[in-house]
Amino acid sequence: xxxxxxxxxxxxPEPFTAAFTQRPHAVxxxxxxxxxxxxxxxxxxSPVWLVTRDADVxxxxxxxxxxxxxxxxxxxxxxxxxxxxxxxxxxxxxGADHLRLRRLxxxxxxxxxVAALRGAIExxxxxxxxxxxxxxxxxxxxxxxxxxxSDLFEVPEADRRPFAGWIxxxxxxxxxxxxxxxxxxxxxxxxxLVAERRAAPRDDLLSTLIAARDEDxxxxxxxxxxLAFLLLGAGIENVQHTLSAxxxxxSREPEQLAALQADPGLLPGAVEEFLRYAHPNLVxxxxxxxEPLEVAGATIPxxxxxxxxxxxxxxxxxxxxxxxxFDIRRPDPAAQLALGQGVHYCLGAPLARLELTxxxxxxxxxxxxxxxxxxxxxxxxxxxxxxRLRLAPADRPTPPPGPPRAGNA
Numbered sequence: 540x541x542x543x544x545x546x547x548x549x550x551x552p553e554p555f556t557a558a559f560t561q562r563p564h565a566v567x568x569x570x571x572x573x574x575x576x577x578x579x580x581x582x583x584x585s586p587v588w589l590v591t592r593d594a595d596v597x598x599x600x601x602x603x604x605x606x607x608x609x610x611x612x613x614x615x616x617x618x619x620x621x622x623x624x625x626x627x628x629x630x631x632x633x634g635a636d637h638l639r640l641r642r643l644x645x646x647x648x649x650x651x652x653v654a655a656l657r658g659a660i661e662x663x664x665x666x667x668x669x670x671x672x673x674x675x676x677x678x679x680x681x682x683x684x685x686x687x688x689s690d691l692f693e694v695p696e697a698d699r700r701p702f703a704g705w706i707x708x709x710x711x712x713x714x715x716x717x718x719x720x721x722x723x724x725x726x727x728x729x730x731x732l733v734a735e736r737r738a739a740p741r742d743d744l745l746s747t748l749i750a751a752r753d754e755d756x757x758x759x760x761x762x763x764x765x766l767a768f769l770l771l772g773a774g775i776e777n778v779q780h781t782l783s784a785x786x787x788x789x790s791r792e793p794e795q796l797a798a799l800q801a802d803p804g805l806l807p808g809a810v811e812e813f814l815r816y817a818h819p820n821l822v823x824x825x826x827x828x829x830e831p832l833e834v835a836g837a838t839i840p841x842x843x844x845x846x847x848x849x850x851x852x853x854x855x856x857x858x859x860x861x862x863x864x865f866d867i868r869r870p871d872p873a874a875q876l877a878l879g880q881g882v883h884y885c886l887g888a889p890l891a892r893l894e895l896t897x898x899x900x901x902x903x904x905x906x907x908x909x910x911x912x913x914x915x916x917x918x919x920x921x922x923x924x925x926x927r928l929r930l931a932p933a934d935r936p937t938p939p940p941g942p943p944r945a946g947n948a
Contacts, residue, residue: 554579554589560918563821564863567591567851575835581920587825587844588837591851593858593876595835596823599847601881605826606633612827613842621765624726628765629886630824637882640758640766643751645886647691647744653889660687660894664901672936675911675928676783679902684778684894688771693743694732702728706772710922725772729764744770774887777819778894780924781877785813785895786902786911787928788865793908795867800903809867810895815853815875816865819924823847823879849876850923910934 551573552558552566559566570577571591579589590596599605608631629640646652663686671678681703689699705721705728712718733749740746748766751757758766789796789809799805826845831838839845853875854862860869878885885891915927 551577555581555920559920563918563923564850564854567821567848568854568863571848571851571855576837578837585844587846588834588839589822589846589848590834591848591855592835593852593855596847596849596852597876597880599826599834599845600823600876600879600883602832603633604829604832605845606829607631607824607826607883608633609827611829611842612844613840622722622726624761625722625729625765625768627759627761628769629883630769633882640762641886643748643757644744644766644770647747648886648890650889653893656687656691656890657893657897659690660897661901663687663690664897668901668905671930673929675786675930676779676925677927679898680779680783680786680925680928681775683782683898684775687778687890687894688774691743691774692732692745692767692771693736693741694771698728698732702771703775706776707926709772710776710919725768726764729767733764733767770887774890776924778891780819780922781813781817781891782895782898783925783928784817784819786899786906787914787925788813788816789867790906790908790910792865795865796906796908799867799899800906803900805867806896806899808869808872809899810892811872811875812865812867812869813895813899814877814891815859815869815872818849818853818875818877819922820877821848821850821923822921823849824883849879852876905934907934 552569554566554570554577570589575590575592575595577589577591578586580586590599629637632640660683664683667679667683667686670682685699685703688694689702694702701724705724708717708721709725712721732745736743736745737749737753740749745767748758748763752760752763789799799809823846826847828839828841828843828845830841833839834845853859856862858874878888878891910931910933911928912931913927913929914925917924917926
């Protein structure tokens with residue numbers, strides 16, 4: 540690893556290695572305190588610049604000299620990438636193309652339309668809470684956003700769990716074969732869903748996108764499939780993992796949990812703290828320098844890859860006091876960067892905040908300090924998320940009594 544602090548580089552931990560996955564926030568903290576920017580390698584050997592401090596990450600998220608389009612890469616981008624049939628989406632476009640696609644879907648995520656979903660989200664959260672008996676991730680945090688996004692796209696009930704499984708396998712694949720099988724499964728599912736909706740349009744977001752493709756020629760077939768993949772996948776994964784890790788952190792702070800249960804006015808700050816402290820994305824989507832630029836004393840050549848450390852910036856003590864402490868009363872809760880900034884600010888931010896608010900409101904009455912146990916983490920170079928979080932035995936609901944045994948009075 541090369542950094543901007545050569546004398547210390549031999550003592551710094553390597554990011555994006557097996558050791559990194561065991562303690563990602565601690566490794567990022569060591570790098571952040573050593574220097575604001577480091578030249579490092581991804582697991583596949585791809586060289587990247589990692590920016591670690593809020594004062595640099597924040598403006599770079601909106602800097603037009605950094606492009607999300609891979610056509611600006613100096614060499615073929617070999618990091619985390621999707622096949623072309625799933626890759627033609629907002630996350631890989633700038634300028635006119637990005638604006639064109641964003642306008643096509645933005646009407647589905649306005650504050651008014653999102654607010655109209657509250658009743659359906661509350662019903663879904665109540666149903667998931669009733670089914671919660673053992674594992675928060677499997678029984679609440681996953682099915683809630685899965686239900687919300689699947690309802691928006693009117694995904695058939697039988698296809699919902701398989702789709703969520705494919706998304707998880709793509710983001711943290713146990714093997715290359717598992718990743719390839721997940722990609723194939725997602726692509727096949729989306730092709731079938733689009734074909735079914737073409738034959739029988741409905742009043743849903745996917746039918747709107749299909750009409751934009753077929754009637755107005757405002758997007759290509761690859762863009763249609765890629766947009767559906769992005770909206771469904773990101774809408775499930777980010778809320779799922781933020782909710783799980785945020786609830787675990789809250790359960791470990793008895794005083795804050797009691798305060799939140801007593802005062803619903805603290806909910807907005809709690810949601811922002813969930814996003815700052817518990818959002819799964821360790822880095823923003825890679826950017827490529829469209830021209831040479833100076834960042835914190837380093838010269839980044841044109842075409843080089845830049846990773847903006849969202850998780851590192853969200854725990855930067857220069858911006859956030861006592862940043863490794865979960866605190867729902869932070870004086871500037873909206874300062875977090877989990878949802879990005881600038882033209883690529885998360886389109887689904889209002890929906891994500893509503894889902895987190897409803898989930899918290901639903902579960903708060905039954906939460907106790909330290910009510911979770913046996914957390915299992917799944918970490919890659921880009922995300923850090925819980926794959927399992929069990930309810931402590933004392934917090935599991937008592938099963939209803941079975942029928943009396945034969946011969947008993």
